[in-house]
Structures are given as C-alpha cells and as structure tokens.
Amino acid sequence: MNIQEADILLQLIREPYINQRILAEGSSHSLGIVNRSIKSLSEDGYLDTAIRPTEKAKKEVEMASPKRAVILAAGFGMRMVPINTETPKAFIEIDGESLIERIIKQLHAVGVNDITIVVGFMKERFDYLIDEYDVKLAVNRDYASKNNLHSLSLVKGPLDNTYIIPCDIWCNKNPFNRNELYSWYMVSDLIDDESSVRVNRKSELSVVSEGASGNSMVGISYLTGDVARRVEEKIKKLAADKRYEESFWEEALYDKDRMIVNAKVVHSSEVVEINTYEQLRDLDDNSNQLQSDAIDIISQALNVKPYEIEDITVLKKGMTNRSFLFASQGQKYIMRIPGEGTDQLINRAEEASVYKTIDGLGICDDLVYINPTNGYKITKFLAGARVCDAESDDDLKRCMEKLRAFHERKLKVDHFFDIFGKIDFYESLWGGQPSEYKDYKKTKAKVLELKALIDEWVKPEDYALTHIDAVLDNFLFTDDGLRLIDWEYAGMQDTDVDIAMFCIYALYDRKKVDHLIDIYFDGQCPKERRLKIYCYIAACGLLWSNWCEYKRNLGVEFGEYSLKQYRYAKDFYRIVKEGM
Incomplete structure (x- = not known):
C-alpha cells in the first residue's frame, strides 16, 4: 500500500468508519484520495465490505x-x-x-x-x-x-x-x-x-x-x-x-x-x-526557568525589566566560560557565565582587582558589571570585532605593540601567577588519577629543571601585571581600535610569559616562535632572553596540558590543543638544552 492508503487504514483502525467526509478530515487527505484508497485497500484484502479493517490489516498494523x-x-x-x-x-x-x-x-x-x-x-x-x-x-x-x-x-x-x-x-x-x-x-x-x-x-x-x-x-x-x-x-x-x-x-x-x-x-x-530563552518566554512567561540568576543580574546592572532583555544569542563556547550576546534599550552587551569547574581554576576576586587596575586605560573591553564572587561579567559589545590572524604580520605587529605598551606601564596588583605552583595545582585537581601520558612524571621532572634557569635569568624589572592568557583570540580588532580582553588569569609575573602564551595557543613551531619574538623585540632580543621565553613555552605547555586533563575529567575535550601543549613541554625543554 502507498502512504495515502496507509493513512486511511490507520484512521480506520483508530476510529470506526462513519462516512468518507469524516475519514477525509481525520486523515488530512482529499475525498478523491479517500475514495481511491478505500477501493484499493478493499481489493487488496485490508477492508471488508463494511469498510472495516480485516484480520490481515490488523496483523500488519500490529507488526509495525x-x-x-x-x-x-x-x-x-x-x-x-x-x-x-x-x-x-x-x-x-x-x-x-x-x-x-x-x-x-x-x-x-x-x-x-x-x-x-x-x-x-x-x-x-x-x-x-x-x-x-x-x-x-x-x-x-x-x-x-x-x-x-x-x-x-x-x-x-x-x-x-x-x-x-x-x-x-x-x-x-x-x-x-x-x-x-x-x-x-x-x-x-x-x-x-x-x-x-x-x-x-x-x-x-x-x-x-x-x-x-x-x-x-x-x-x-x-x-x-x-x-x-x-x-x-x-x-x-x-x-x-x-x-x-x-x-x-x-x-x-x-x-x-x-x-x-x-x-x-x-x-x-x-x-x-524550544531552543531559546525568548521562545520559552513567549510560550509560558510564568515558567520557573525564566527565573534566572543571569537575567536578574542583567536587570539590576542595567536597571531594566526582564522583558527589555532581548535578542539573546549564544556565542561560541569558550575554553573556560559560556557567554551570550543580548540587547537592551538599543545597546548590545555580552554576559559571561563561568563554565564547568572554573571555581576551582580562577580567583574571581583577583580578576575583579585586575579590572579595577586597568579600568579607564583603554586596554580592555568596556566593563559594565563584574561579580568578584561568582565571576558573572557584563561588557559592552565591541562592534566590528575580529580576532588576530596568527599568520598575518600586520596583525602580529599591532598585537605585539599593544602588548609591549601594556607591559611598559608596569602596573601592579597584589597577587602573583605562579606557573610551577599552578602545574601542581591543576595536577591535584585530577583527584588522584594518573596522567593520560605514560611519560608524564619524566616530562614534568625535566620541566621543573627549567625553573632554576628562569630564576637565574629573570630580573626584578621583568615583573609587572601580566595578562597570562594573551592569546590571539583575546586580541580584538574593533571599530574603535585594538582591545585585549579576558583577564581571568592575569597577575604579577615576568611579562615575557605573555609572549610564550601567545605562541603556544597559536600552535607555532620554533620558526614562528622566533618570528614573533623578533616582532616583539624589534629584532633585538638577546639570546639569554630568548632561551628564557623557550623555558616559559615548555613550562606553560605542561601547565595547560594539566589544565586540559582536568577539564577532560569534567567532560570538556580540546583535541589537538591538549596534545600540542604536552608536546611543547617536551620539545622546548630539548630546544633549551640544545641552545645552552
């Protein structure tokens, strides 16, 4: 039987035949299709003379x-x-x-x-x-x-x-x-x-x-x-x-x-x-799920009613947070909601102190609200924004100029980002589980050897407020200029760490690493300082590899990125040793 005939037969299984018009309405088919289907179904032995389903019909329907x-x-x-x-x-x-x-x-x-x-x-x-x-x-x-x-x-x-x-x-x-x-x-x-x-x-x-x-x-x-x-x-x-x-x-x-x-x-x-908050609001404006902490915070921060929060759109899921775009009273904003496990990874009070330090300097995005306890944050949407192209020399030059100008301000905060302490800390979050990498202990021991070299080469003047996560996705080219966003990990450190972090996030090989260093230092980077940056690449590679292992345990997988970070720990340890 064809689809129309099957629909007619199902309708007759579900309700007894009264007349063809009612059958047409129930099956959503025309009277012409109903007439032809009844005739065909009767000829094939699915309907009897009273237009009732036969045992053959009932058996076939039961099977399906x-x-x-x-x-x-x-x-x-x-x-x-x-x-x-x-x-x-x-x-x-x-x-x-x-x-x-x-x-x-x-x-x-x-x-x-x-x-x-x-x-x-x-x-x-x-x-x-x-x-x-x-x-x-x-x-x-x-x-x-x-x-x-x-x-x-x-x-x-x-x-x-x-x-x-x-x-x-x-x-x-x-x-x-x-x-x-x-x-x-x-x-x-x-x-x-x-x-x-x-x-x-x-x-x-x-x-x-x-x-x-x-x-x-x-x-x-x-x-x-x-x-x-x-x-x-x-x-x-x-x-x-x-x-x-x-x-x-x-x-x-x-x-x-x-x-x-x-x-x-x-x-x-x-x-x-129901795919969006606004679809739910349209269907049931009294739904319990509309009572959202995020919506309440937006309402209070912007002094608007919940129904004035419109055009809520998810942004690409970040490695640490979930963010969404919304509009209110003609202005667009971005709200950041911390992702899984970030309460273990980030001190939100320290982050808030960083934003207080850089506020008004034209370095970062325009902050509207930040909660130093739970990390909820609202910033104005930057129109026409695009991220840095890791293969564009023009972009790299502008980003390194921005980064160098920030470093030269020598800003201070009260907290320190301890790379080697964080390596141990992220490892502790594995809950006693071993690393997925069989040679992890050996690799970690080698990276720890580099700490003595770093301590020897670093100078007091090298320490200042450092972004730590100064990666290409956090440099935004906007209609109003270049901004450096996402300061969650920022703290006092050797500012050369930011160069290393940029390189490993961009997945640069050694040739591209050296090229970026030359751009930042205008071709005047001493060998010792270059080796120090290599040390940071190895250490930070292990740091983020450990971070990725923790996040994977939470169900968040980063694929090639996590493998590459572990390789940086091993490969740049070797490069440092060969360069000494």
Whole structure:
C-alpha cells in the first residue's frame, strides 16, 4: 500500500468508519484520495465490505506498531542560554510540567513503556525518572564533543518500531499513536530558512537547494521495518567515523537528495521546539526557568525589566566560560557565565582587582558589571570585532605593540601567577588519577629543571601585571581600535610569559616562535632572553596540558590543543638544552 492508503487504514483502525467526509478530515487527505484508497485497500484484502479493517490489516498494523522510544537529552542545549547554565533543556517547564515528563506521559498514554533516555550534561538530574517512570538511562560521556548521532549509537537493542524524540519538544496534543504503519520524520508547515528538507507532492522529504527554505524540522521520528534496520546500520557506520562527531542523527536518514522516511506534517501550533530563552518566554512567561540568576543580574546592572532583555544569542563556547550576546534599550552587551569547574581554576576576586587596575586605560573591553564572587561579567559589545590572524604580520605587529605598551606601564596588583605552583595545582585537581601520558612524571621532572634557569635569568624589572592568557583570540580588532580582553588569569609575573602564551595557543613551531619574538623585540632580543621565553613555552605547555586533563575529567575535550601543549613541554625543554 502507498502512504495515502496507509493513512486511511490507520484512521480506520483508530476510529470506526462513519462516512468518507469524516475519514477525509481525520486523515488530512482529499475525498478523491479517500475514495481511491478505500477501493484499493478493499481489493487488496485490508477492508471488508463494511469498510472495516480485516484480520490481515490488523496483523500488519500490529507488526509495525510502536514498542519502544528513545529520548535524546545529552547535550548542553547551547542556544538555551542562560537557562542551560542551571538546568538541562529537558527539565524546562511549561505550565508547571517539565518537557521530558510530558513526553514520557504522552508515550505511556499510547502504550509505549520501553523508554531509553540518552543523558550526558547534568546526567544526575535524570536519575529520579528511573523510579518515577521506569525508564532506562544511557550515558553519552562525550556529550561535550559529539552530537546526538553518537548518542543514538549508544542505545542498546534494535530501532525497529521505535520513536526517536528530542527532549526540547513541547507538543500541544499527543504526537504519538498506538498504531503506526510506516517510518516517518515530523516536520511542520512552517517555512524555515534553517531547514534542509521540504515536503514534495509524494509526501517525501527532499533536500532543499543551497539558500532555499524548507519545512521546519521538528525532530520526532518513527522507524519500523527495513527502514529501521537501514538506519541502525548507518548510525553504527557514521558513529565510527570521526568526520561525523558533530553530526545530528538525521544524517542517517539521508540518501542522496532525499530522506528514506516519509514526511509527517503537523501544524506549527501543535509542536514547539524550544531552543531559546525568548521562545520559552513567549510560550509560558510564568515558567520557573525564566527565573534566572543571569537575567536578574542583567536587570539590576542595567536597571531594566526582564522583558527589555532581548535578542539573546549564544556565542561560541569558550575554553573556560559560556557567554551570550543580548540587547537592551538599543545597546548590545555580552554576559559571561563561568563554565564547568572554573571555581576551582580562577580567583574571581583577583580578576575583579585586575579590572579595577586597568579600568579607564583603554586596554580592555568596556566593563559594565563584574561579580568578584561568582565571576558573572557584563561588557559592552565591541562592534566590528575580529580576532588576530596568527599568520598575518600586520596583525602580529599591532598585537605585539599593544602588548609591549601594556607591559611598559608596569602596573601592579597584589597577587602573583605562579606557573610551577599552578602545574601542581591543576595536577591535584585530577583527584588522584594518573596522567593520560605514560611519560608524564619524566616530562614534568625535566620541566621543573627549567625553573632554576628562569630564576637565574629573570630580573626584578621583568615583573609587572601580566595578562597570562594573551592569546590571539583575546586580541580584538574593533571599530574603535585594538582591545585585549579576558583577564581571568592575569597577575604579577615576568611579562615575557605573555609572549610564550601567545605562541603556544597559536600552535607555532620554533620558526614562528622566533618570528614573533623578533616582532616583539624589534629584532633585538638577546639570546639569554630568548632561551628564557623557550623555558616559559615548555613550562606553560605542561601547565595547560594539566589544565586540559582536568577539564577532560569534567567532560570538556580540546583535541589537538591538549596534545600540542604536552608536546611543547617536551620539545622546548630539548630546544633549551640544545641552545645552552
């Protein structure tokens, strides 16, 4: 049977036949399609003379009907700032009911009780659902670095007769049924510029051309039969391929220019995907999750009402923090919210004292608010900003001029950034676990040898307020000039540390390191001072390698960056020794 015939048969399974007009309304097909389908279904033995489903029809429907469900709830929900800093998206409440509990209840209402929830971010929050609703949890430990294609690959058992459901969906009426006949993917009648598919005349989902719009992709899907088995095989194959680590599971549904499942089209008012704070506010302005510390702080700092905080947009997730852009009363701002584990890494009172020291000097971004206890920070948005290009000599010259001018001010604060002390400190945060690197102890011992050389070569006048994190992403070229941002790690140190830090973040080889040193010193860097910078590169490489190992234990992975930092510790130790 074709899709239209399947829809008609399902409607007759669910409700007894009254007349063709009612059947047309219930199945969303025209009277012409209803008439043809009834005739075809009768001829094929699916309907009897009274237009009732036969045993053959009931058996086929039973074989294809839902038996299980998978709810994908592992990710950060990055666009859901600032809510995602306090709760997983699955626990957003509408009219006092969390999204995930509503989905579970809707599944139970149609007899689907075998439910697996794939969790990751704040996974502990989901534990009570096991007792409350008899669900199973599957843990995606790589939720920070891999998308939900990987989440689905972790589910044990077949995907046959299975609903696949994103956790951030609110459905006005139950989208699930006791009976299904074919595989489908849900889209709405809303036209969406971000969609990659559109519904064609055959109820197929065809890929839209570049720049074109499609039907909004809701994300709920049903898989059965051969299609389910094809998707299972493709999920396993793609999940094993590193190129698909950031892919959505829908990647497994595509075959050339279309999806291998049919479209299930719903009205846009029936299903809402809640991706942003403002979408939640529009749907339920009394939701508990709207009571956000971040929103309260913005309201107080800017003296505005919560509804005057608009255009909330997530920025690229940083290595230490989550930040978001917002507008209020015609001005754009950035709010920084400290990331996982940063309370262990950064002294916010010291950071606040640094900002007090540099305030008004035109060095950093324009500070509006900073909390010396929890690290929340608001700055004015810098229009037209771009970061330093590590391969552009013009950019490097301007950045080094800015850095040198800052160093020459010889600013003072009351705290010191102890590189070797931090190496031990970050190591202590591993909780007694050994390093992932087998030769870590040997490498650390070599790096510690360099401390004596540094102490010998450093001069009292070398110490001043040092940025510590003066990396290319923190130099912003703006309409108003060059700014140096993000002073979380700043403290008293040898200012040459900033040169070393720039080099290792940019992943420079020795030739590029020497080139940057020559730019900073205008080609007049003494050999001893150059060797001292090499020492800092080795020490800071180990420092950030230890930092990366701590962050990895929190579920945050930095890939090549962490490997390169460890290599700096080993390679530049050797370079120092060879250069003496």
